[in-house]
Amino acid sequence: MLKVLYFAALREAIGVAEERVALPAPATVGALVEALRARDGKYADALAPSRRWRVAVNQDMVGLDAALKAGDEVAIFPPVTGG
Amino acid sequence: MPTIRLQTEDFDLSHECAAIRDRSRAIGAIASFVGVVRDMNDGSGVSSMTLEHYPGMTERALEKIVAEASQRWDVIDATVIHRVGTLQPQDQIVLVVVASAHRGHAFAACEFIMDYLKTDAPFWKKEATPQGTRWVEARASDDDAKQRWDSKGSAT
Numbered sequence: 001m002l003k004v005l006y007f008a009a010l011r012e013a014i015g016v017a018e019e020r021v022a023l024p025a026p027a028t029v030g031a032l033v034e035a036l037r038a039r040d041g042k043y044a045d046a047l048a049p050s051r052r053w054r055v056a057v058n059q060d061m062v063g064l065d066a067a068l069k070a071g072d073e074v075a076i077f078p079p080v081t082g083g
Numbered sequence: 084m085p086t087i088r089l090q091t092e093d094f095d096l097s098h099e100c101a102a103i104r105d106r107s108r109a110i111g112a113i114a115s116f117v118g119v120v121r122d123m124n125d126g127s128g129v130s131s132m133t134l135e136h137y138p139g140m141t142e143r144a145l146e147k148i149v150a151e152a153s154q155r156w157d158v159i160d161a162t163v164i165h166r167v168g169t170l171q172p173q174d175q176i177v178l179v180v181v182a183s184a185h186r187g188h189a190f191a192a193c194e195f196i197m198d199y200l201k202t203d204a205p206f207w208k209k210e211a212t213p214q215g216t217r218w219v220e221a222r223a224s225d226d227d228a229k230q231r232w233d234s235k236g237s238a239t
Contacts, residue, residue: 008135008207009218052221059140061203075137075205079221082134082165082206083118083177083197 002032002068007077010053013046023070029055030064032074052079085149085161087142091168094178103160103182110159110182114189116197122172124219127212132219133169134176137205141165148199152181155195156188163196165206195232201225 004021011017024031033055037044047053056075057066068074086102088094100113120132149161162180170176179196183189208219 005137007137007205008209056137056140056205059137059143075140077137077205078207078218080202080205081208081219081221082136082204083201 001070003071003073004032004036005073005075007075009078010046010076014042021074023068027068028064029057029062029066029068029074032068033064033076047076053077054079085146085153085163087145087149088162088164089136089138089141089167090164091166093166093175094164096178096180099162099164099178099180103162103180107159107182109184111184112186112189113180113182114186114193115178115180116193117175118177118197120170120172120174120176124210127210127214129172129210129212131169131171131211132176133209133211134165134167135207135209136165136167141205144204145200148196148203151199152192152195156192157183157185158188158192159183161192161196163200165200165204167206198225198228198232202229 001020002023003018005018006014006016024035033047037047054077055062057068058073096115096117100115103113104110122129145163149163152158158181160182164178166176179193181189181193181196202225209216210219
């Protein structure tokens with residue numbers, strides 16, 4: 001299983017801050033996002049390719065081709081706006 | 084070596100500069116940046132702003148940014164403080180202090196840290212406006228500000 005976290009506007013759109021998600025096949029960030037999109041319209045809309053969002057695995061920003069393994073912490077969030 | 088803090092309370096620039104000066108006799112220059120909450124953004128009045136962050140990753144991202152700056156320039160010490168929670172216009176929001184032997188390195192590293200913080204540190208601002216609350220959209224100009232460091236030499 002993966003621990004998946006959502007932040008800011010994405011957390012509000014999906015309606016949960018954290019959930020457990022099965023490791024997708026293949027075990028990549030891209031496959032995880034596909035699996036989440038396939039759940040329902042809320043996820044599909046929040047994670048639509050046309051929207052801007054970022055992914056971090058174990059607290060490092062990564063691309064869609066990054067590999068995943070059981071126990072990873074994956075965070076999905078909008079582009080950051082601090083400072 | 085660097086000091087990284089996330090806090091709800093305000094910070095004091097003089098105090099942070101003095102703390103850095105106390106730690107090294109090699110410092111010849113201290114550059115600092117203070118970010119302040121504005122009362123206007125994208126044409127709307129802003130009555131308050133709430134900052135969300137990703138605990139753990141935020142500190143880690145800031146440490147990486149300061150480490151990257153220290154590779155590029157001669158940084159003796161640095162402090163980054165970012166406030167979280169709800170802030171009002173005129174409140175201080177972020178502080179970057181960089182100490183070096185000479186001003187060129189301190190100025191450059193300070194600006195570099197702020198530019199990278201804007202695109203790589205997981206903070207998100209939500210503004211309260213007369214039309215309701217809204218998440219602040221990331222700006223393309225922030226990505227541009229970060230990218231120009233890729234083409235710049237690190238020597239100053």
